[in-house]
Amino acid sequence: xxxxxxxxxxxxxxxxxxxxxxxxxxxxxxxxxxxxxxxxxxxxxxxxxxxxxxxxxxxxxxxx
Numbered sequence: 001x002x003x004x005x006x007x008x009x010x011x012x013x014x015x016x017x018x019x020x021x022x023x024x025x026x027x028x029x030x031x032x033x034x035x036x037x038x039x040x041x042x043x044x045x046x047x048x049x050x051x052x053x054x055x056x057x058x059x060x061x062x063x064x
Contacts, residue, residue: 003033004060006053011042034060 005026007019019037027033036056041048 002064003030004036004057005033006036006038006045006056008041008043008045009037009039013043036060 003026005022007022009019019035022035027035038045038049038052038056041052046053
C-alpha cells in the first residue's frame with residue numbers, strides 16, 4: 001500500500017497538530033507513506049490551490 005498524506009503547513013485549524021500526528025502515528029505504521037506539507041494554503045487545499053495539489057500529487061505518482 002502506498003499512501004500520500006498532504007497537510008497544510010499554515011492553517012491554524014490543522015497545523016502543527018495534524019502534521020505532527022501524521023508524522024508520529026501514520027508514517028511509522030506505513031513504511032511507504034509520505035507526508036507533504038503545503039505552504040500558503042488552509043485545510044481546504046484542493047479548493048484553495050488546486051494546481052499546487054495536482055502538481056504535488058503528480059510528483060508523488062511519477063515517483064512510484
